[in-house]
C-alpha cells in the first residue's frame with residue numbers, strides 16, 4: 383500500500399491506516415513538512431477533531447490551537463454579521479486556528495509511534511497507470527535511484543497537480559476565478575486578539591483577518607494594495623509571509639479507479655472561504671482508511687462525492703458573496719444578509735457548516751459530536 387504525498391491529508395490517511403493495523407508506505411517529493419511560516423490552511427474544524435480523536439491527534443491540536451469564538455463581517459465600518467461559534471455545542475469548539483505545518487508535525491509525531499515516517503525527496507513519477515486494479519508506479523529517490531513498486535492500493539494524496547490523477551488520465555474539470563487573492567501574515571510585538579475572524583467589505587474588494595497564532599494575524603484580500611487598509615492591533619514585529627493565489631473550483635469524479643484512490647486536493651480544490659479544504663481532505667482520508675479496513679473501499683467514491691459537491695457549492699456561494707461588485711447586488715447583500723442571519727435555523731445551519739457537521743457523521747465514531 384502506497385500513499386503519494388505527505389501533506390496533511392496523506393499523513394492523516396497513513397495514521398488512520400496504521401492505527402487499524404496496516405503499514406502503508408508514504409512518500410513525498412518535498413524535503414519535509416510545510417514550513418511553519420508558510421501555512422496555507424489554518425482553520426481546523428470540529429469534525430476534523432472528531433476524526434482525529436481516536437488517534438490522539440485532536441487533543442494535541444486543541445492544546446496548541448487558538449479557538450475562533452466569533453466571526454464578523456463589516457461593511458463601511460458597520461458590523462453586518464456577527465456569529466458566535468460557541469453556539470455550536472459539542473465536545474470540540476466549532477473551529478480553531480493552527481498553522482498547517484503544525485498540524486502536519488502533530489500527525490507525524492503520532493504516526494512515528496507506529497514506526498512509520500514519510501520518505502522525503504521521493505517522487506512518484508507520472509507515467510500512465512495501465513492497470514488500476516494492480517497499480518504500478520516508479521519512485522525516484524533523492525540520489526536518483528529508481529524503484530518500481532507494484533501495489534494492492536495506491537492513494538493519491540499528492541495535491542492539486544496530482545501525478546497519480548494525471549497518470550490515470552482522470553480529468554479535473556471546473557473553473558478558475560478571474561481575480562487574484564493576496565495574503566500577508568504579520569507578527570506583532572505583543573499578543574493580538576486571536577479569538578475572532580473578520581471580513582471587511584469595501585467598495586470594491588474585501589480584506590479578511592484570521593488568527594494564525596496568539597501574535598500572528600493573517601490578512602487575505604482581493605486588493606493588491608490592501609495593506610494600507612489594515613488596522614494593525616499592535617506594533618508590527620515582522621511580516622512573516624506574503625503570497626498570492628488564484629482560486630479554482632475543481633473536482634475529479636469518480637474519486638477512485640480500480641485500486642487507485644484520490645484524497646484531498648488531488649480530488650478537489652476550492653476557495654479558502656469557510657476553511658474547508660484541508661478539513662474535507664482529512665475527512666476523505668479517514669473515510670478511506672475505515673472503508674479499506676472494512677474491505678469496502680470500492681464504496682469510497684460514491685460515499686464521498688456528495689459531501690465534496692456540497693462543500694464546493696457552498697464555498698463557491700460564500701466566495702461570490704464576499705467578492706461581488708455589482709452595486710445593486712452589494713446593496714441587496716448588505717441589507718438581506720443580517721436579516722436572514724437573525725433567523726435561528728439559518729444561523730445554526732451556517733454554524734454547523736463552520737464546524738464541518740454538514741457532511742455525514744463518521745459511522746465508526748460512537749459518541750455524539
Ligand SMILES: Cc1cc2nc3c(=O)[nH]c(=O)nc-3n(C[C@H](O)[C@H](O)[C@H](O)COP(=O)(O)OP(=O)(O)OC[C@H]3O[C@@H](n4cnc5c(N)ncnc54)[C@H](O)[C@@H]3O)c2cc1C
Nearest residue numbers: 387389391411423424425506540541646647657659660661
Ligand atoms: C490561502 C489558503 C488558505 C487555506 N486555508 C485553509 C483553512 O483554513 N482550512 C482548510 O481546511 N484548508 C485551507 N486551505 C486549503 C488547504 O491548504 C489544502 O486543502 C490542503 O493543503 C490540502 O492538503 P493535501 O495533503 O491534500 O495536499 P498538499 O498540502 O498540497 O500536499 C500534497 C503533498 O504531495 C507532495 N507531492 C506532490 N506531487 C508529488 C509526487 N509526484 N510525488 C510525491 N509527492 C508529491 C507535495 O510535496 C505535498 O507535500 C487553504 C488554502 C489556501 C491556498
